[in-house]
Amino acid sequence: MSSTxxxxxxxxxxxxxxxxxxxxxxxxxxxxxxxRALLLAPLADSMQTVAATAxxxxxxxNVGTSDICDICESEKRANGILCVVEDxxxxxxxxxxxxxxxxxxxxxxxxSALDAIGPEELRIPRLIxxxxxxxxxxxxxxxxxxxxxxxxxxxxxxxxxxxxxLTSLAQGVPIGGELDYLDDGTITAAMNARKPI
Amino acid sequence: MSSTxxxxxxxxxxxxxxxxxxxxxxxxxxxxxxxRALLLAPLADSMQTVAATAxxxxxxxNVGTSDICDICESEKRANGILCVVEDxxxxxxxxxxxxxxxxxxxxxxxxSALDAIGPEELRIPRLIxxxxxxxxxxxxxxxxxxxxxxxxxxxxxxxxxxxxxLTSLAQGVPIGGELDYLDDGTITAAMNARKPI
Numbered sequence: 001m002s003s004t005x006x007x008x009x010x011x012x013x014x015x016x017x018x019x020x021x022x023x024x025x026x027x028x029x030x031x032x033x034x035x036r037a038l039l040l041a042p043l044a045d046s047m048q049t050v051a052a053t054a055x056x057x058x059x060x061x062n063v064g065t066s067d068i069c070d071i072c073e074s075e076k077r078a079n080g081i082l083c084v085v086e087d088x089x090x091x092x093x094x095x096x097x098x099x100x101x102x103x104x105x106x107x108x109x110x111x112s113a114l115d116a117i118g119p120e121e122l123r124i125p126r127l128i129x130x131x132x133x134x135x136x137x138x139x140x141x142x143x144x145x146x147x148x149x150x151x152x153x154x155x156x157x158x159x160x161x162x163x164x165x166l167t168s169l170a171q172g173v174p175i176g177g178e179l180d181y182l183d184d185g186t187i188t189a190a191m192n193a194r195k196p197i
Numbered sequence: 198m199s200s201t202x203x204x205x206x207x208x209x210x211x212x213x214x215x216x217x218x219x220x221x222x223x224x225x226x227x228x229x230x231x232x233r234a235l236l237l238a239p240l241a242d243s244m245q246t247v248a249a250t251a252x253x254x255x256x257x258x259n260v261g262t263s264d265i266c267d268i269c270e271s272e273k274r275a276n277g278i279l280c281v282v283e284d285x286x287x288x289x290x291x292x293x294x295x296x297x298x299x300x301x302x303x304x305x306x307x308x309s310a311l312d313a314i315g316p317e318e319l320r321i322p323r324l325i326x327x328x329x330x331x332x333x334x335x336x337x338x339x340x341x342x343x344x345x346x347x348x349x350x351x352x353x354x355x356x357x358x359x360x361x362x363l364t365s366l367a368q369g370v371p372i373g374g375e376l377d378y379l380d381d382g383t384i385t386a387a388m389n390a391r392k393p394i
Contacts, residue, residue, distance in 0.1 A: 029247075036247075069201075
Protein backbone atom coordinates (compact mmCIF):
# COMPACT_ATOMS: atom_id res chain seq x y z
CA MET A 1 0.00 0.00 0.00
CA SER A 2 2.26 2.76 1.25
CA SER A 3 5.98 2.47 0.87
CA THR A 4 6.88 1.36 4.39
CA UNK A 5 6.02 -1.59 6.58
CA UNK A 6 5.50 0.39 9.80
CA UNK A 7 2.88 2.61 8.23
CA UNK A 8 1.15 -0.36 6.57
CA UNK A 9 0.98 -2.12 9.95
CA UNK A 10 -0.62 0.96 11.52
CA UNK A 11 -3.17 1.15 8.69
CA UNK A 12 -4.05 -2.55 9.12
CA UNK A 13 -4.56 -2.13 12.87
CA UNK A 14 -6.62 1.04 12.49
CA UNK A 15 -8.85 -0.72 9.94
CA UNK A 16 -9.89 -3.13 12.72
CA UNK A 17 -11.61 -0.35 14.67
CA UNK A 18 -15.42 -0.34 14.49
CA UNK A 19 -16.59 2.23 11.96
CA UNK A 20 -13.31 2.28 10.04
CA UNK A 21 -12.46 0.27 6.93
CA UNK A 22 -9.26 0.14 4.86
CA UNK A 23 -9.99 3.44 3.08
CA UNK A 24 -10.91 5.46 6.17
CA UNK A 25 -8.00 3.87 8.06
CA UNK A 26 -5.60 5.12 5.38
CA UNK A 27 -7.17 8.57 5.63
CA UNK A 28 -6.90 8.55 9.42
CA UNK A 29 -3.25 7.41 9.33
CA UNK A 30 -2.29 10.14 6.83
CA UNK A 31 -4.01 12.68 9.07
CA UNK A 32 -2.12 11.29 12.08
CA UNK A 33 1.23 11.44 10.27
CA UNK A 34 0.60 15.06 9.23
CA UNK A 35 -0.20 15.95 12.84
CA ARG A 36 2.33 13.64 14.44
CA ALA A 37 3.43 16.06 17.14
CA LEU A 38 -0.05 17.37 17.95
CA LEU A 39 -2.10 14.18 17.63
CA LEU A 40 -0.18 10.97 16.86
CA ALA A 41 2.31 11.14 19.73
CA PRO A 42 -0.31 12.08 22.39
CA LEU A 43 -2.66 9.40 21.03
CA ALA A 44 0.08 6.76 21.20
CA ASP A 45 0.90 7.78 24.79
CA SER A 46 -2.76 7.78 25.76
CA MET A 47 -3.23 4.30 24.28
CA GLN A 48 -0.16 2.99 26.13
CA THR A 49 -1.58 4.33 29.40
CA VAL A 50 -5.03 2.90 28.84
CA ALA A 51 -3.63 -0.45 27.62
CA ALA A 52 -1.61 -0.70 30.82
CA THR A 53 -4.26 0.41 33.28
CA ALA A 54 -7.76 -0.23 31.90
CA UNK A 55 -9.68 -3.11 33.45
CA UNK A 56 -13.21 -4.14 34.27
CA UNK A 57 -14.54 -3.29 37.72
CA UNK A 58 -14.73 -6.57 39.67
CA UNK A 59 -17.91 -5.34 41.33
CA UNK A 60 -20.07 -3.83 38.58
CA UNK A 61 -18.34 -4.52 35.24
CA ASN A 62 -17.72 -0.83 34.37
CA VAL A 63 -14.34 -0.10 32.77
CA GLY A 64 -11.88 1.95 34.75
CA THR A 65 -8.29 2.04 35.86
CA SER A 66 -8.61 0.22 39.17
CA ASP A 67 -10.03 -3.13 40.34
CA ILE A 68 -13.05 -1.35 41.83
CA CYS A 69 -14.31 1.55 39.68
CA ASP A 70 -14.73 5.15 40.83
CA ILE A 71 -18.53 4.89 40.85
CA CYS A 72 -18.54 1.78 43.07
CA GLU A 73 -16.03 3.40 45.43
CA SER A 74 -17.64 6.85 45.55
CA GLU A 75 -19.25 7.71 48.87
CA LYS A 76 -21.38 10.36 47.20
CA ARG A 77 -23.41 7.72 45.39
CA ALA A 78 -26.77 6.72 46.87
CA ASN A 79 -26.72 3.35 48.63
CA GLY A 80 -29.41 0.74 48.20
CA ILE A 81 -30.26 1.45 44.55
CA LEU A 82 -28.81 -0.31 41.51
CA CYS A 83 -29.29 0.47 37.82
CA VAL A 84 -28.81 -2.63 35.64
CA VAL A 85 -27.54 -1.94 32.10
CA GLU A 86 -26.47 -4.20 29.24
CA ASP A 87 -23.21 -2.56 28.35
CA UNK A 88 -20.60 -0.05 29.50
CA UNK A 89 -21.72 2.30 26.71
CA UNK A 90 -25.21 2.34 28.30
CA UNK A 91 -23.66 3.22 31.67
CA UNK A 92 -21.75 6.08 30.01
CA UNK A 93 -24.98 7.31 28.38
CA UNK A 94 -26.73 7.33 31.79
CA UNK A 95 -23.79 9.21 33.33
CA UNK A 96 -23.90 11.83 30.56
CA UNK A 97 -27.60 12.39 31.30
CA UNK A 98 -26.43 12.97 34.88
CA UNK A 99 -29.79 11.91 36.32
CA UNK A 100 -28.98 8.78 38.33
CA UNK A 101 -27.11 9.03 41.61
CA UNK A 102 -26.97 5.37 42.64
CA UNK A 103 -24.59 2.65 41.45
CA UNK A 104 -24.63 0.48 38.34
CA UNK A 105 -24.41 -3.15 37.37
CA UNK A 106 -23.21 -3.92 33.84
CA UNK A 107 -24.45 -7.30 32.58
CA UNK A 108 -22.13 -7.43 29.60
CA UNK A 109 -24.83 -8.40 27.11
CA UNK A 110 -28.23 -10.03 27.04
CA UNK A 111 -29.44 -13.59 27.42
CA SER A 112 -29.51 -15.26 24.02
CA ALA A 113 -30.39 -18.89 23.35
CA LEU A 114 -29.13 -18.51 19.79
CA ASP A 115 -25.65 -17.38 20.87
CA ALA A 116 -25.64 -19.74 23.90
CA ILE A 117 -25.40 -16.84 26.35
CA GLY A 118 -26.86 -17.85 29.71
CA PRO A 119 -26.99 -16.13 33.13
CA GLU A 120 -23.48 -17.35 34.05
CA GLU A 121 -21.98 -15.49 31.07
CA LEU A 122 -23.74 -12.28 32.07
CA ARG A 123 -22.68 -11.26 35.56
CA ILE A 124 -26.23 -12.09 36.75
CA PRO A 125 -25.05 -14.23 39.72
CA ARG A 126 -22.91 -11.26 40.84
CA LEU A 127 -26.02 -9.03 40.64
CA ILE A 128 -27.91 -11.38 42.98
CA UNK A 129 -24.93 -11.36 45.39
CA UNK A 130 -24.78 -7.58 45.35
CA UNK A 131 -28.51 -7.22 46.08
CA UNK A 132 -27.87 -9.08 49.35
CA UNK A 133 -24.42 -7.75 50.30
CA UNK A 134 -25.15 -4.09 49.48
CA UNK A 135 -28.66 -4.16 51.03
CA UNK A 136 -30.27 -3.06 47.76
CA UNK A 137 -33.91 -1.98 47.97
CA UNK A 138 -34.52 -0.88 44.37
CA UNK A 139 -33.24 -2.34 41.10
CA UNK A 140 -33.84 -0.29 37.93
CA UNK A 141 -33.78 -2.54 34.88
CA UNK A 142 -32.47 -0.08 32.24
CA UNK A 143 -32.05 -2.67 29.51
CA UNK A 144 -32.53 -1.84 25.86
CA UNK A 145 -36.09 -2.03 24.53
CA UNK A 146 -35.18 -4.94 22.23
CA UNK A 147 -36.54 -8.49 22.38
CA UNK A 148 -33.32 -9.82 23.96
CA UNK A 149 -33.12 -6.88 26.37
CA UNK A 150 -36.69 -7.37 27.55
CA UNK A 151 -36.24 -11.17 27.86
CA UNK A 152 -33.24 -10.55 30.09
CA UNK A 153 -35.19 -7.99 32.13
CA UNK A 154 -37.99 -10.53 32.69
CA UNK A 155 -35.48 -13.20 33.75
CA UNK A 156 -33.87 -10.88 36.31
CA UNK A 157 -37.27 -9.65 37.50
CA UNK A 158 -38.27 -13.28 38.20
CA UNK A 159 -35.09 -13.85 40.22
CA UNK A 160 -35.44 -10.71 42.33
CA UNK A 161 -39.24 -10.68 42.75
CA UNK A 162 -40.35 -10.03 46.35
CA UNK A 163 -36.76 -9.17 47.38
CA UNK A 164 -36.48 -5.62 45.98
CA UNK A 165 -38.58 -2.97 44.29
CA LEU A 166 -38.17 -3.51 40.54
CA THR A 167 -38.57 -0.60 38.13
CA SER A 168 -37.89 0.00 34.45
CA LEU A 169 -37.33 3.14 32.38
CA ALA A 170 -40.49 4.84 31.14
CA GLN A 171 -41.37 4.27 27.50
CA GLY A 172 -42.88 6.97 25.31
CA VAL A 173 -42.21 9.74 22.83
CA PRO A 174 -38.52 10.82 22.93
CA ILE A 175 -37.85 14.51 23.70
CA GLY A 176 -37.80 16.34 20.37
CA GLY A 177 -39.36 13.33 18.64
CA GLU A 178 -41.95 13.77 15.92
CA LEU A 179 -44.97 11.46 15.97
CA ASP A 180 -44.81 11.04 12.21
CA TYR A 181 -41.38 9.37 12.48
CA LEU A 182 -42.17 7.11 15.46
CA ASP A 183 -42.91 3.41 15.15
CA ASP A 184 -46.34 2.05 16.08
CA GLY A 185 -45.04 0.29 19.20
CA THR A 186 -43.69 3.53 20.70
CA ILE A 187 -46.90 5.44 19.95
CA THR A 188 -48.97 2.63 21.53
CA ALA A 189 -46.73 2.62 24.64
CA ALA A 190 -46.90 6.42 24.91
CA MET A 191 -50.68 6.40 24.53
CA ASN A 192 -51.18 3.65 27.12
CA ALA A 193 -48.94 5.48 29.62
CA ARG A 194 -50.52 8.90 29.01
CA LYS A 195 -50.51 11.29 31.95
CA PRO A 196 -52.80 14.12 33.09
CA ILE A 197 -51.26 17.54 32.33
CA MET B 198 -18.24 10.82 30.29
CA SER B 199 -16.68 7.60 31.50
CA SER B 200 -15.51 7.32 35.05
CA THR B 201 -11.79 7.86 34.53
CA UNK B 202 -9.65 10.64 33.15
CA UNK B 203 -7.29 8.43 31.11
CA UNK B 204 -10.13 6.87 29.17
CA UNK B 205 -11.79 10.27 28.62
CA UNK B 206 -8.50 11.63 27.24
CA UNK B 207 -8.26 8.71 24.82
CA UNK B 208 -11.86 9.29 23.67
CA UNK B 209 -11.18 13.00 23.10
CA UNK B 210 -8.08 12.25 21.02
CA UNK B 211 -9.80 9.53 18.99
CA UNK B 212 -12.67 11.93 18.23
CA UNK B 213 -10.17 14.16 16.39
CA UNK B 214 -9.57 11.51 13.71
CA UNK B 215 -11.26 12.16 10.37
CA UNK B 216 -14.44 10.10 10.08
CA UNK B 217 -14.86 9.71 13.85
CA UNK B 218 -16.99 11.89 16.12
CA UNK B 219 -17.56 11.71 19.89
CA UNK B 220 -20.01 8.80 19.61
CA UNK B 221 -17.93 6.64 17.28
CA UNK B 222 -14.80 7.50 19.29
CA UNK B 223 -16.48 6.16 22.45
CA UNK B 224 -17.47 3.02 20.55
CA UNK B 225 -13.94 2.58 19.22
CA UNK B 226 -12.39 3.09 22.66
CA UNK B 227 -14.72 0.54 24.29
CA UNK B 228 -13.82 -1.91 21.52
CA UNK B 229 -10.12 -1.21 22.13
CA UNK B 230 -10.46 -1.71 25.90
CA UNK B 231 -12.25 -5.03 25.38
CA UNK B 232 -9.47 -6.17 23.05
CA ARG B 233 -6.63 -4.51 24.90
CA ALA B 234 -4.17 -7.38 24.50
CA LEU B 235 -5.04 -8.15 20.88
CA LEU B 236 -5.60 -4.66 19.49
CA LEU B 237 -4.99 -1.75 21.89
CA ALA B 238 -1.44 -2.67 22.91
CA PRO B 239 -0.24 -3.44 19.35
CA LEU B 240 -1.94 -0.27 18.08
CA ALA B 241 -0.25 1.84 20.77
CA ASP B 242 3.14 0.30 19.89
CA SER B 243 2.56 0.82 16.19
CA MET B 244 1.64 4.48 16.78
CA GLN B 245 4.75 5.03 18.91
CA THR B 246 6.90 3.60 16.12
CA VAL B 247 5.27 5.66 13.41
CA ALA B 248 5.28 8.82 15.56
CA ALA B 249 9.01 8.38 16.10
CA THR B 250 9.99 7.50 12.54
CA ALA B 251 7.44 8.89 10.06
CA UNK B 252 8.55 11.89 8.02
CA UNK B 253 8.03 13.44 4.62
CA UNK B 254 10.50 12.49 1.90
CA UNK B 255 12.71 15.54 1.31
CA UNK B 256 12.76 14.74 -2.37
CA UNK B 257 9.18 13.91 -3.36
CA UNK B 258 6.94 14.60 -0.34
CA ASN B 259 5.80 10.98 0.13
CA VAL B 260 5.59 9.83 3.75
CA GLY B 261 8.02 7.18 4.90
CA THR B 262 10.42 6.35 7.67
CA SER B 263 13.59 7.86 6.23
CA ASP B 264 14.61 11.26 4.85
CA ILE B 265 14.47 9.91 1.30
CA CYS B 266 11.56 7.51 0.72
CA ASP B 267 11.84 3.94 -0.57
CA ILE B 268 10.40 4.86 -3.96
CA CYS B 269 12.90 7.69 -4.53
CA GLU B 270 15.77 5.42 -3.44
CA SER B 271 14.68 2.33 -5.35
CA GLU B 272 16.90 1.44 -8.28
CA LYS B 273 14.11 -0.63 -9.84
CA ARG B 274 12.10 2.52 -10.59
CA ALA B 275 12.29 3.95 -14.11
CA ASN B 276 14.44 7.07 -14.39
CA GLY B 277 13.42 10.14 -16.32
CA ILE B 278 9.67 9.96 -15.67
CA LEU B 279 7.78 11.73 -12.86
CA CYS B 280 4.12 11.40 -11.85
CA VAL B 281 2.85 14.57 -10.15
CA VAL B 282 0.03 14.01 -7.63
CA GLU B 283 -1.76 16.33 -5.22
CA ASP B 284 -1.53 14.24 -2.10
CA UNK B 285 0.14 11.20 -0.53
CA UNK B 286 -3.20 9.37 -0.67
CA UNK B 287 -3.16 9.80 -4.48
CA UNK B 288 0.35 8.33 -4.56
CA UNK B 289 -0.85 5.35 -2.50
CA UNK B 290 -3.80 4.87 -4.89
CA UNK B 291 -1.42 4.83 -7.88
CA UNK B 292 0.82 2.31 -6.08
CA UNK B 293 -2.15 0.04 -5.33
CA UNK B 294 -3.03 0.07 -9.04
CA UNK B 295 0.58 -1.05 -9.57
CA UNK B 296 0.71 0.43 -13.05
CA UNK B 297 3.35 3.17 -12.80
CA UNK B 298 7.02 2.28 -12.52
CA UNK B 299 8.59 5.73 -12.38
CA UNK B 300 8.92 8.08 -9.40
CA UNK B 301 6.43 10.52 -7.87
CA UNK B 302 6.24 14.13 -6.87
CA UNK B 303 3.65 15.03 -4.22
CA UNK B 304 2.57 18.68 -4.41
CA UNK B 305 0.80 18.69 -1.05
CA UNK B 306 -2.37 20.36 -2.33
CA UNK B 307 -3.50 22.57 -5.19
CA UNK B 308 -3.07 26.24 -6.00
CA SER B 309 -5.90 28.21 -4.45
CA ALA B 310 -6.25 31.98 -4.53
CA LEU B 311 -9.05 31.76 -1.97
CA ASP B 312 -6.88 29.94 0.58
CA ALA B 313 -3.76 31.93 -0.37
CA ILE B 314 -1.90 28.81 -1.52
CA GLY B 315 0.70 29.73 -4.10
CA PRO B 316 3.46 27.72 -5.85
CA GLU B 317 5.87 28.21 -2.92
CA GLU B 318 3.47 26.42 -0.56
CA LEU B 319 3.17 23.48 -2.94
CA ARG B 320 6.60 21.96 -3.56
CA ILE B 321 6.41 23.28 -7.15
CA PRO B 322 9.92 24.86 -7.06
CA ARG B 323 11.27 21.48 -5.94
CA LEU B 324 9.52 19.87 -8.94
CA ILE B 325 11.26 22.28 -11.34
CA UNK B 326 14.60 21.48 -9.65
CA UNK B 327 14.02 17.73 -9.97
CA UNK B 328 13.15 17.99 -13.66
CA UNK B 329 16.65 19.38 -14.22
CA UNK B 330 18.65 17.38 -11.67
CA UNK B 331 17.03 14.00 -12.42
CA UNK B 332 17.06 14.53 -16.23
CA UNK B 333 13.30 14.06 -16.45
CA UNK B 334 11.89 13.64 -19.97
CA UNK B 335 8.20 13.02 -19.17
CA UNK B 336 5.98 14.54 -16.46
CA UNK B 337 2.57 12.95 -15.93
CA UNK B 338 0.18 15.45 -14.34
CA UNK B 339 -2.07 13.06 -12.38
CA UNK B 340 -3.95 15.80 -10.55
CA UNK B 341 -7.58 15.42 -9.56
CA UNK B 342 -10.17 16.35 -12.18
CA UNK B 343 -11.42 19.28 -10.08
CA UNK B 344 -11.25 22.98 -10.93
CA UNK B 345 -8.33 23.54 -8.51
CA UNK B 346 -6.55 20.40 -9.69
CA UNK B 347 -6.81 21.40 -13.34
CA UNK B 348 -5.75 25.01 -12.61
CA UNK B 349 -2.64 23.66 -10.90
CA UNK B 350 -1.97 21.29 -13.82
CA UNK B 351 -2.17 24.22 -16.26
CA UNK B 352 0.21 26.28 -14.13
CA UNK B 353 2.79 23.48 -14.00
CA UNK B 354 2.33 22.77 -17.72
CA UNK B 355 3.16 26.42 -18.47
CA UNK B 356 6.34 26.23 -16.37
CA UNK B 357 7.59 23.00 -17.95
CA UNK B 358 6.49 23.60 -21.55
CA UNK B 359 9.18 22.80 -24.13
CA UNK B 360 11.39 21.24 -21.43
CA UNK B 361 9.67 17.85 -21.01
CA UNK B 362 6.87 15.80 -22.53
CA LEU B 363 3.74 16.61 -20.53
CA THR B 364 0.93 14.07 -20.24
CA SER B 365 -2.23 13.73 -18.17
CA LEU B 366 -4.37 10.73 -17.19
CA ALA B 367 -6.99 9.74 -19.77
CA GLN B 368 -10.55 10.80 -18.99
CA GLY B 369 -13.53 8.61 -19.81
CA VAL B 370 -15.95 6.03 -18.52
CA PRO B 371 -14.62 4.31 -15.35
CA ILE B 372 -14.24 0.50 -15.51
CA GLY B 373 -17.54 -0.98 -14.32
CA GLY B 374 -19.23 2.40 -14.70
CA GLU B 375 -22.78 2.69 -16.01
CA LEU B 376 -23.53 5.46 -18.49
CA ASP B 377 -26.81 6.23 -16.76
CA TYR B 378 -24.99 7.23 -13.57
CA LEU B 379 -22.22 9.30 -15.19
CA ASP B 380 -22.20 13.09 -15.31
CA ASP B 381 -22.45 14.93 -18.63
CA GLY B 382 -18.84 16.10 -18.48
CA THR B 383 -17.47 12.56 -18.25
CA ILE B 384 -19.69 11.33 -21.10
CA THR B 385 -18.61 14.28 -23.26
CA ALA B 386 -14.92 13.60 -22.50
CA ALA B 387 -15.34 9.88 -23.23
CA MET B 388 -17.14 10.59 -26.49
CA ASN B 389 -14.53 13.12 -27.66
CA ALA B 390 -11.71 10.71 -26.87
CA ARG B 391 -13.38 7.68 -28.49
CA LYS B 392 -11.07 5.03 -29.92
CA PRO B 393 -11.35 2.55 -32.82
CA ILE B 394 -11.98 -0.98 -31.50
